[in-house]
Amino acid sequence: MALAHQEEAVRAKLTDLVEIVVLRAYRCKDREYVRVARAVDSADLRGRLDRAVDSDSPWARCHAGYVLWLLDRPGVPNTPHVWRAWVAGKAAALM
Template sequence: MSGDLATWPGLPYALLFLEWEARFPQEWTRHAKSWGTKQSLIRDMARSHQDEAVKAKLTDLVEIVVRRAYRCKDREYVRVARAVDSADLRGRLDRAVDSDSPWARYQAGYVLWLLDHPELPNTRHVWRAWVAGQAAALI
């Protein structure tokens, strides 16, 4: 992608690609698996200025991703969460933390914690410390 995200003609297709992977992971893996493309698109979405419609779609994607079992490059969605941080996103993440799914509880809790600590990088070390309950030592 080059230029402004809002005027990029490929934006609807990029969002559709990410939504396909988020909602139908097995089919996506069978037909379109490209972890590098997924990572690049997520990073582009997080770096660019988004209009309200794109922010809404990205908020939906963050919610979908934290509620499912982790897939390759999902950690990149923290960038998106930071870029579209809002009361709506935090409310959705709070509901995921209260869900019956252990995946949702951990992933949503971690994203919320990183939203509250923007100075921390989203690394495996930080994730492991947070899961182990040692995150306070990082701040």
């Protein structure tokens, strides 16, 4: 699924999938969708993620923010350590 060269219809469905994942409560392995987000990165996806960052849902704000942060940093690996460090940094910044 996380191939960079997908047909437009497939890219649209994968973009929908990434949006669905970031809008729901975080589940184990959700951060794996960053690979898909990186493969289908676009203005449309970033717009959806920006809207999720501004949503009323703390889950959506956190998860979408993380995905956007990683999209801006393609060299940063998507590891549990990076996720925990990002979440801890966001929590500290909110206090």
